[in-house]
Amino acid sequence: MTKPLALSLGEPAGIGPDITVAAWLRRDTDQLPPFYLRGDPDCIKRRARLLGVDMPIAEVAIEDVAATFTHALPVVPTGHSxxxxxxxxxxxxxxxxxxxxxxxxxxxxxGRAAAIVTNPIAKSVLYQAGFSHPGHTEFLAELAREDGAVPQPVMMLWCPSLAVVPVTIHVSLRDAIAQLTTEMIVSTARIVVRDLQSRFGIASPRLAIAGLNPHAGEDGSLGLEDRSVVAPAVEILRRDGIEARGPLPADTMFHAAARSRYDCAICMYHDQALIPIKTIAFDDGVNVTLGLPFIRTSPDHGTAFDIAGSGRANPSSLIAALKLAARMAGAPRE
Structure with a gap:
């Protein structure tokens, strides 16, 4: 990777500025790739002072980021205070x-940056200002529109020992069940396979497809969705030449031995995917958006208004997001 990473400010009242400062201070010990902050230089300067950190912060052009990063946090202004x-x-x-x-x-x-890393936003704040998208991911998909078509974004949560993808995301469990279709599972899984190949360097990705119901429906006795919706999706993926297994009982998919048998778990709803990875990697999990024409990662946590400016925010997830973005941009081999 020769180009720097672009780090967006996120919600300025949250911990984004805190973890940005902390990550830059750990640039050498954590061997971080060069990155610059897109945002308001005065905002990050005020936060550094509040945190009691005496560090150089430089307002620069993107072409000067690499030379600046070693001795100052580069900030490229957006023009918005x-x-x-x-x-x-x-x-x-x-x-x-x-x-x-x-x-x-x-x-x-x-082509000025290699990838995007986004600090957390507060959706409630954006909604009050008229923001019309459900969240970060959908907004990025809209910005990635090409020839009138909006790509299907896929949310992956990643850590070194587990990658999970929820097919349905920020909807109620009742709505998730109603919305789930064979076609949705297949299209999501195909995007996952494509990006695991192109972004993660995994030549033949292995997918574990979770069942929707307890025990994957127990052959229909605990619900018919696994036979009528999930199993057909697995068969289509197999006909595509994709190594996919399922529907699998979700309660036995996430112990260490099971995780060693697949590269990504495709889950049917939000908590089915996020509970295991947040149990395993609460502090350093990474949110990755697949399906876009550019690389985007993010810390896997929110704005944490209650600790913003206190010095207690943990930068581990941002550091992991920066490292993963650089790895993905470098198109590593398996």
């Missing part, structure tokens, strides 16, 4: 967060 205090979003928060995301996407699509 962020005046919010820690834990207290204000009128500037939404515009600052959105501008940072847009600018980072522009940078990577123009």
């Amino acid at each position: 962020a005046t919010a205090e820690p834990g207290k979003p204000d009128h500037s928060s939404a515009a600052a967060a959105i501008a940072a995301i847009r600018s980072a996407v522009d940078d990577v699509r123009a």
Whole structure:
């Protein structure tokens, strides 16, 4: 990877500025790739002072990031000020967060950055400002629109010992069951396979497909969805030449021996995927968006307004997201 990573500011009242400062301070010990912050330089300077950190912060052009990164945190301004205090979003928060995301996407699509890493946003703050997308992922998909078509984004949660993908995401369990279709499982799995090959260097990805019901439906006695919806998807994937197993009982998919037999678990709903990975890697899991024409990773946590500016925010997930973005941009071999 020769180009730097673009890191968006996120919600300025959250812990994004805190973990950005902490990550840059650990750039040498954690061997971080060069990155720059897209956001308001004054915001990050105020937060560093509040945290009691005396560090150089330099407003730079993107072409100067690599030379600057070794001795100062490079910040490429978006032109939007962020005046919010820690834990207290204000009128500037939404515009600052959105501008940072847009600018980072522009940078990577123009070839100025290798990948995007996004700090956490507060969806409630964005909604109050008229934001029309369900979240970060959907907004990025809209920004990736090409020839009028919006790509299907797929959310992967990743750590070195487990990768999981929920087919349905931020909907109620009742709605997840109603929305789940064979076609949705197949299209999600195909995107996962494609990006595991191209972004992770896994030549022949192995998928474990979770069942929807307890014990994967117990042959229909605990629900018919696994026979009528999930199993047909597995058969289609196998006919595609994809190594897919399932539907599998979700309660036996995530112990160490089971995890060694697949590269990614395809889960039917949000908590089925996120509970195991957050149990295994609560502090350093990474959110990866597959299916986009650019690489995007993010810390797997929220804005944590209650500890913003306190110095207690753990940068491990951001550090892992930066490292994974660089690895994906380098197209590693299996």
